[in-house]
Structures are given as C-alpha cells and as structure tokens.
Amino acid sequence: MNKKAVIFGILVISLIVVIATSMSSSTDETFDVDMTRTHGSISTALGSPILGDPDAPVTIVEFGDYQCHQCHNWFVDTKPMIMRDYIETGKVNLVFVDFAFLGRDSPKAAQATYCADDQNMYWEYHNSLYTSQESKIDNGWASSERLKAFAFNLNLDMDLFNECLDSEKYSKRVQYNSQQARDNGVRGTPGFFIVDSDYNQTQIGGAQPFSVFQKILDSMI
Amino acid sequence: MIEIFKAVFYNFKFLVLSLVIFSSMLTILLLISEFIFLEPYFVTHIPSGSEMGFILIVVLAGLSALVIPMNLFRIINLKNSKHKMSGSIFGTIVGSAAGACSCGPIGFAVISTFGSVGATATAFLTNYEIPIRMIAIGILVITYFTTIKSLKSECQVTF
Numbered sequence: 001m002n003k004k005a006v007i008f009g010i011l012v013i014s015l016i017v018v019i020a021t022s023m024s025s026s027t028d029e030t031f032d033v034d035m036t037r038t039h040g041s042i043s044t045a046l047g048s049p050i051l052g053d054p055d056a057p058v059t060i061v062e063f064g065d066y067q068c069h070q071c072h073n074w075f076v077d078t079k080p081m082i083m084r085d086y087i088e089t090g091k092v093n094l095v096f097v098d099f100a101f102l103g104r105d106s107p108k109a110a111q112a113t114y115c116a117d118d119q120n121m122y123w124e125y126h127n128s129l130y131t132s133q134e135s136k137i138d139n140g141w142a143s144s145e146r147l148k149a150f151a152f153n154l155n156l157d158m159d160l161f162n163e164c165l166d167s168e169k170y171s172k173r174v175q176y177n178s179q180q181a182r183d184n185g186v187r188g189t190p191g192f193f194i195v196d197s198d199y200n201q202t203q204i205g206g207a208q209p210f211s212v213f214q215k216i217l218d219s220m221i
Numbered sequence: 222m223i224e225i226f227k228a229v230f231y232n233f234k235f236l237v238l239s240l241v242i243f244s245s246m247l248t249i250l251l252l253i254s255e256f257i258f259l260e261p262y263f264v265t266h267i268p269s270g271s272e273m274g275f276i277l278i279v280v281l282a283g284l285s286a287l288v289i290p291m292n293l294f295r296i297i298n299l300k301n302s303k304h305k306m307s308g309s310i311f312g313t314i315v316g317s318a319a320g321a322c323s324c325g326p327i328g329f330a331v332i333s334t335f336g337s338v339g340a341t342a343t344a345f346l347t348n349y350e351i352p353i354r355m356i357a358i359g360i361l362v363i364t365y366f367t368t369i370k371s372l373k374s375e376c377q378v379t380f
Binding site: 065067068069070071073076077101102103104135136137138139187188189190202203204205206207208209211212215216 | 255258260261262264266268269270323324325328329333343344347348
C-alpha cells in the first residue's frame with residue numbers, strides 16, 4: 001500500500017513538474033503584440049512598436065541590423081530630419097523590423113531591444129544601440145555584457161532584462177522579422193518600404209539621403 | 222617621365238582604355254559603397270564621416286586607370302613579361318573587394334551563399350575597408366614607379 005502511495009506521489013509530482021515546465025516555456029514565447037498588424041505586404045506584427053502617430057496616413061517600414069554602419073549613417077544623417085518634418089508632425093509613422101544577418105552579435109542585439117520593450121523602453125534602447133555602434137562588426141561592442149550595460153545606463157530593471165536576454169526569449173521573434181525581410185525582397189540593410197493608407201508601397205534600398213524620402217513622402221501624403 | 226606619358230597616353234587606344242577603367246571603376250565602387258543610388262531616383266550622397274572612403278575610391282580608380290594601361294603598353298609594344306601587370310590587377314582587385322562587402326546587396330549575397338565563412342569574410346572586409354584600400358593604393362603606387370622605371374630603361378634601348 002505504501003509502495004503504491006509512493007509511486008502515485010511520484011507520478012503526481014512528475015505530472016505537476018511537466019505541466020509547470022510546459023507552462024513556463026510557453027510563457028517565454030508569449031508577448032503582447034497585435035499579430036494582425038501589417039503594412040502593405042509586410043507583416044510588422046513582431047516588429048518594433050510604432051514610432052509616431054499610429055493613425056498617420058503613411059508608414060515607413062525600416063529593415064535594419066544594429067551592426068550595419070549604413071544603418072548608422074541613415075540614423076544619424078536622415079532620420080532626424082524625417083522625425084522633425086514628418087513623424088513629430090503626425091504625417092508619418094515608423095516601424096523598425098530586424099534584419100539581423102551581418103554577424104553573430106546582430107540577432108542578440110535585436111533580441112535585446114524587445115527585452116527593453118518589455119519595460120516600455122524600446123525606442124530608447126534602439127537609439128542607444130545606434131548611437132553606441134562601433135565601426136567593426138562582432139568586435140564585442142554588441143556582446144551580451146555590453147547589451148546589458150546599455151540597459152543599465154537606461155535604468156532598466158536589470159533582473160528582468162538579464163533574464164529576458166539570457167533566455168533568448170525573443171530569438172524566434174527576430175528570426176521571424178528577418179524572414180519578413182527576405183520574403184519582401186530586401187537584399188541589404190537598411191531597406192525601407194514606404195506604405196500609404198491605400199497600401200501603395202515604394203521600396204528604397206540603402207541609406208539614401210533625406211531628399212529621396214522627402215520626395216516620396218510628399219507624393220503620398 | 223613626360224615622354225613615357227606621351228608614349229602611352231598619346232595613343233588613342235590607351236587613352237580610351239584609361240578613361241573607361243577610371244569611369245567604370247569609379248561608378249561601380251561608388252555604387253557598391255552607396256555614394257550613388259539609382260533607384261527610386263538617381264542621387265549622389267556622401268554621408269558625414271565617409272569622406273575618407275570617398276577620396277580613397279577616387280584615388281584607387283585614378284591609379285588603376287594610370288597603371289593598367291601603362292602595363293598593357295609594356296606588354297603589347299615592348300613584348301615584355303607580364304609580371305608587372307599582376308601588381309596593378311592585384312591592387313585593383315584588393316581595393317575593390319574592400320568596399321564590396323558590407324551591409325549592402327553584395328554582402329548579403331556573400332553571407333547567404335557562404336554562411337558563416339561568408340559572414341567572417343564580409344566582417345573582415347568591412348572592418349578593415351580603409352586599411353585594405355590604403356594597401357591597394359600602396360601596391361598601385363609601387364607598381365606605377367616600377368613600371369615607369371622599367372619603361373624608361375626599356376624605351377631607351379628600344380627607341
């Protein structure tokens with residue numbers, strides 16, 4: 001009788017452990033996103049939060065890699081003018097979608113942005129990555145330790161951030177986004193799609209100057 | 222030195238060859254390095270901090286346009302060995318490859334085709350773009366002076 005009770009007890013405990021494990025792993029893969037969100041032909045559901053007015057008539061979808069120096073050039077040279085003239089005025093919004101292909105630290109850096117997003121600091125973290133970018137790929141500037149240091153500098157909850165980054169919680173999210181880039185014919189970073197409310201879309205390849213964006217955006221608004 | 226320039230570049234074929242090399246190399250390298258865009262509009266753009274890269278491309282194209290025709294002149298007219306030619310070709314290829322691989326379509330194609338090996342090669346060529354271009358320019362400068370020296374002595378004998 002005692003033996004049976006012990007075996008039964010072990011079975012119950014095993015069952016509880018299995019259920020708890022499966023629940024905890026499914027929690028890792030769960031995040032609060034609108035899976036129906038698309039812009040033109042692109043599923044941006046697992047991309048960044050929308051920067052600017054969500055109801056703006058035109059959206060810029062940027063595909064980028066945090067180790068890409070041309071993305072950095074665009075971030076420094078062109079984006080501030082787009083922010084000033086179009087995003088802050090409510091005419092345009094922007095979504096960043098990861099295309100992390102350049103080096104081994106690229107996917108990790110992209111995952112880190114979503115760990116920051118868990119604490120509603122996506123864009124602050126995104127900006128800190130591009131402003132801290134070093135010219136050499138995989139030289140350690142975007143290693144796990146440095147990614148955690150960037151989070152620390154933004155006063156994020158480090159226990160939450162470290163757990164998120166170390167568990168690779170957003171690995172599949174970044175893979176999904178990179179696949180979106182390939183599916184939409186993006187062949188390098190940065191790559192842009194400008195999409196209007198009628199789903200007309202124009203593709204721009206590379207870190208092109210403000211004048212190009214201005215011309216297209218003005219024709220769509 | 223001026224006589225050598227006259228001998229090579231007063232020849233219409235070599236002058237055209239030089240111009241073709243310069244313009245095609247300049248265009249291709251500027252396109253690859255994203256100083257020129259063709260779509261959706263033709264536009265030229267030098268991002269801040271990229272001035273050095275732009276200057277090195279112009280120098281590289283100029284030196285290639287100078288050295289390759291001079292070496293061809295040696296080979297065709299003086300029936301000389303092709304050893305000196307390899308220096309100019311090597312310098313040109315090395316210099317061109319440096320900027321070819323970055324986050325643009327060529328880098329993406331290399332990484333997609335060759336996986337981690339391609340990624341390592343791309344990272345190396347991107348990380349050391351400026352030093353590699355400087356080495357390529359160095360090779361072309363050395364080739365230029367050895368070609369001049371060689372043409373001087375060979376022309377004295379030939380003419």
